[in-house]
Amino acid sequence: MLTACTPNRKETRSCFDTDVEIVFFDRKMEKNFLIYGANGYTGELITRFAVERGMKPILAGRNKAAIEELAEKHGLEHRVFSLDDTPKLDAALQEVEMVLHCAGPFSLTSKPMVEACLRNKKHYTDITGEISVFEACAAKDKKAQDAGIMIMPGVGFDVVPSDCLAKHLKDRLPTATHLSLAFYGMGRISHGTQATMTMNVGRGGAIRKDGKITPVPSAWKTREIDFGEVTKTGVTIPWGDVSTAFYSTGIPNIEVFTVAPKNALKAMKMSRYLGWLFATGPFQKYLQGKIPPGGPSDGERAKGKTLLWGKATDAEGNSVESRLTTPEGYTITAIAALNIAQKILDGNFTQGYQTPAKAYGADLVLEIEGVQRTDV
Numbered sequence: 238m239l240t241a242c243t244p245n246r247k248e249t250r251s252c253f254d255t256d257v258e259i260v261f262f263d264r265k266m267e268k269n270f271l272i273y274g275a276n277g278y279t280g281e282l283i284t285r286f287a288v289e290r291g292m293k294p295i296l297a298g299r300n301k302a303a304i305e306e307l308a309e310k311h312g313l314e315h316r317v318f319s320l321d322d323t324p325k326l327d328a329a330l331q332e333v334e335m336v337l338h339c340a341g342p343f344s345l346t347s348k349p350m351v352e353a354c355l356r357n358k359k360h361y362t363d364i365t366g367e368i369s370v371f372e373a374c375a376a377k378d379k380k381a382q383d384a385g386i387m388i389m390p391g392v393g394f395d396v397v398p399s400d401c402l403a404k405h406l407k408d409r410l411p412t413a414t415h416l417s418l419a420f421y422g423m424g425r426i427s428h429g430t431q432a433t434m435t436m437n438v439g440r441g442g443a444i445r446k447d448g449k450i451t452p453v454p455s456a457w458k459t460r461e462i463d464f465g466e467v468t469k470t471g472v473t474i475p476w477g478d479v480s481t482a483f484y485s486t487g488i489p490n491i492e493v494f495t496v497a498p499k500n501a502l503k504a505m506k507m508s509r510y511l512g513w514l515f516a517t518g519p520f521q522k523y524l525q526g527k528i529p530p531g532g533p534s535d536g537e538r539a540k541g542k543t544l545l546w547g548k549a550t551d552a553e554g555n556s557v558e559s560r561l562t563t564p565e566g567y568t569i570t571a572i573a574a575l576n577i578a579q580k581i582l583d584g585n586f587t588q589g590y591q592t593p594a595k596a597y598g599a600d601l602v603l604e605i606e607g608v609q610r611t612d613v
């Protein structure tokens with residue numbers, strides 16, 4: 238735990254004929270959190286936003302030079318360890334209340350951190366968007382409840398706004414049986430996002446059908462989506478909500494669409510046939526090596542924004558539609574992740590596996606400046 242001392246009372250006492258003022262301090266234990274993968278593009282952004290809020294997270298990661306430099310820049314404590322160094326991982330978690338895991342692809346990094354959180358009884362959050370990670374976390378629900386901790390993956394752009402939209406639609410139409418969600422991100426994507434997408438290329442698509450996550454071909458369906466200010470062609474993608482919206486709403490049929498440029502749509506369709514090739518080691522190494530580091534600049538983030546749309550329908554043919562406008566994807570990721578971290582540090586959490594909207598409600602996203610929700 239990070240400790241902070243607050244002056245409590247002052248007394249004046251006489252010492253060798255001199256009056257001495259003694260200040261007494263309360264040693265107040267302040268709850269703190271660990272950012273693992275803090276030197277990545279998103280980890281750094283979250284660190285910067287956290288410091289601007291007056292939070293003092295402990296920074297961690299496996300890259301000694303990068304973590305030391307970042308910690309020094311912001312005047313924060315740091316720990317350096319890889320995720321297979323269990324003693325150091327446990328020691329770092331013992332110092333904090335929760336972790337905000339920012340080192341992805343999470344299908345490669347989440348498991349050891351979740352296990353460590355269960356062992357050390359510390360809350361787990363991350364910024365994943367990977368269905369397999371959400372499902373692996375959901376399977377730890379009972380263990381998390383027994384440990385008295387909350388496990389909440391997906392506290393970034395994926396899935397906070399879309400999860401809140403899904404919950405809002407379900408609140409508007411409690412009989413809903415089908416849910417479609419879509420997002421149109423206007424902005425550049427980061428190294429880690431591209432790395433994660435590249436790793437999953439060739440694995441096909443996924444929807445939720447009758448409550449079960451069901452594989453479908455890549456770019457399985459397209460449809461026109463009216464985002465309010467623009468209408469765009471959306472294409473199905475295996476986005477995190479295919480997993481999470483089911484836990485948040487109980488709606489058994491879920492599809493998620495995004496807007497892909499024509500070339501990307503072609504490549505997605507081609508991956509149906511060449512996916513096996515894209516997934517091979519040498520091809521992956523080649524593709525991963527081509528990804529530029531970093532992500533959108535502050536200026537690009539400031540100009541970017543994201544539009545979301547959702548529709549819920551029921552067996553009687555009733556339907557509701559709503560839209561969200563949010564800040565740019567990485568900006569909202571950092572803000573949403575820190576809003577949730579603050580809630581947990583304040584003791585506002587629900588034990589077990591949770592999704593953002595299940596734990597905090599559909600209006601969680603409205604706490605973020607610049608977010609607007611419209612019912613169509």
Ligand SMILES: NC(=O)c1ccc[n+]([C@@H]2O[C@H](COP(=O)([O-])OP(=O)(O)OC[C@H]3O[C@@H](n4cnc5c(N)ncnc54)[C@H](OP(=O)(O)O)[C@@H]3O)[C@@H](O)[C@H]2O)c1
Binds near residue numbers: 319364396
């Ligand atoms: N849900 C969302 O909306 C959302 C938003 C933003 C990002 N993301 C996801 O977050 C992840 C990070 O994105 P980014 O752009 O910030 O990535 P990035 O700039 O490439 O940084 C990745 C970070 O993860 C660390 N890392 C990677 N593999 C690791 C491993 N096996 N063990 C320990 N540390 C490891 C890296 O450490 P080294 O420097 O030592 O390699 C680095 O600190 C990606 O999976 C991305 O898809 C999701």
